Amino acid sequence: LLQWATLRIERGAKEKNHPLYKPYVNGIIAKEPTSLEEEIKEIRRSGSGKALDTPEFELSDIFYFCRKGIETIMDDEVTKRFSAEELESWNLLSRTNYNFQYISLRLTVLWGLGVLIRYCFLLPLRIALAFTGISLLVTGTTVVGYLPNGRCKEFLSKHVHLMCYRICVRALTAIITYHDRENRPRNGGICVANHTSPIDVIILASDGYYAMVGQIHGGLMGVIQRAMVKACPHVWFERSEVKDRHLVAKRLTEHVQDKSKLPILIFPEGTCINNTSVMMFKKGSFEIGATVYPVAIKYDPQFGDAFWNSSKYGMVTYLLRMMTSWAIVCSVWYLPPMTRQPEEDAVQFANRVKSAIARQGGLVDLLWDGGLKREKVKDTFKEEQQKLYSKMIVGNHEDRSRS
C-alpha cells in the first residue's frame, strides 16, 4: 500500500512537472575513503616527478583540505544523525512528506482516512492503555513495596514490572521481534544498547527484568521512579550526584557485585541518536569490570519513526507523535556477552562492543560523540590532523617543538 502511495506521488509529480524531492539515505556526494597521507601524495604525484618519499611542502597540498572542507559542507557524517531518518517511500504521515503538494484526490483521501484512523481511533485507545499501564506500575510497585523482602516480593515485583511494560508496549503498538533470547542479560551484568528514544527502555524491560539507572526527575516521571524503587533496587541519582563520576562508578560497581541484584540497563551513547548509526560509547560503564551484555535495537521507520529529537520536541509532544503513528516496528538482538580483555583498556573495550552492536543492527559505526548534538567538537581532533600533516612536510626526525 505504501509503495503504491509513493509511486503515485512520483507519477503525479512528473505529470505536473513539479520538482520532486527524493531522499537519499546513503549520502549525496561521492567520497573517497582515503587517508590524509594518501590523498596528499596523490595530488603531489600528479603534479611533479619528484621523489614522493621525501617530506616537503607543496602549494597543491591545500587542495586536500579545501576539498575535504567543502565536502563536509555539502554532506557530513555527524549532523544528520541528530534528525529523523528520511524514508525512501512515503508512509502517509504528513510529517515525513517532503513534497507537500496536492498530487491526486485519491492520495489525499487516503491520507485523510489515515488521519481519521490514527487520531480518532488509535490515539484514544493508546492513551487509555498508557494510562492503565502507568497507574498499574505506580500502584503495583508501591503495594509490593510493603511486603517484606524475600522470594515472594521478588516474584511479584518482577511480574508487576513486566506486566506494566507489556501494557505500555501495546499502548504504542510496538511490534517487536526479539532475536537470540538465550543471550539475555543475567544478574550481576550490565546491559548496554544503542539509544534512539525513551521507548528503548520499555521495549527492553518488557522482555526482561532490569535495574534502571538514571537521574531522578520531577513530575510524573519522578513519581514513577520513586514507586519503582520501592519494589526492587533501581539506581537513581540526584541531579547533583550525576556530575560526580566516581560516585556513579562506585554505586554501579556495588550494584553489579551483588549477585542477587538485577542486571543494569545503560545507554552509553548518553543521548538519543537517529538509529542510522551508533556514536561514541562513554567509557564509564566499561570500567566497572562486569560482564557486558550488548543489545542492538533497530527500528523500522516505515510505520513510524521512533527517534526523539529532543531539541525539537518535548517529551509529551514526542509521545503524542508516537501514539499517532501507524506503529513502532523494531528488532532487538541480544548479542553474546563480552568481557574486557587484559590487553585492552576501557575505551577499546567500549569500541569493541559498539562495533558488535553496529554490525548486528546494520548501523554505521561512528567514533563521533553524541554530545556533539549540543556541544562543540574538541580541539584535539584538529590537532591530530595538524600533526599528521606536519609529518608529511618535515618527517618524523625533525625538531617539532615551537620555539
Add this chain to the structure above:
Amino acid sequence: AVSHSQITRLYSRFTSLDKGENGTLSREDFQRIPELAINPLGDRIINAFFPEGEDQVNFRGFMRTLAHFRPIEDNEKSKDQNGPEPLNSRSNKLHFAFRLYDLDKDDKISRDELLQVLRMMVGVNISDEQLGSIADRTIQEADQDGDSAISFAEFVKVLEKVDVEQKMSIRFLH
C-alpha cells in the same frame, strides 16, 4: 548545468544548516559541522562563502561558492569560448585555492600570508624557523619576476601538471 535534484538536495542541506531559519547562513552555522571544525583550514574555507565584509550568505551565494567544485564535463570543454568562463573551470578552481592563501586579496601570496596558512595546517608541531625556511623555499621555487611573492600566474605555473580538475571536484552520487 547542475541538475534539478542536485539543487533540491543542496537546498535541503542549506535549510538544515540554517538553525536560525532566516534564509541565510552565518559563520556559526558552518562551524557547527564537526568535520569542518576540525579541518585546519576550516575558517578560511568558511570565509570563502562570505562576500567582502558580510556576515550572512544566502542560498544563491552558497550555490555560487559550491559551483566551483562541479566536475568539468567533457561537453563543456567544447562550449562557446566567448561566453563567460564557468565557475568550475580549471582557472577558477585554481583561483579559489589561491584566495585561500591570499588573505588581503592583493593578488599576491606574500611570505607572511604563506606562513599564516602553513601555521594553520601544522599547528604547534613545527618551529618558526623551520616553517620560515619552508616558506622561503616555496617562494623561491615559484617566484619568476623576483618580487618575493607568488602571483596568480606564478601559482598557475607551479601547479600546471597537477590534476586540478579531479582534485578540486566533487561528484554527486545521483
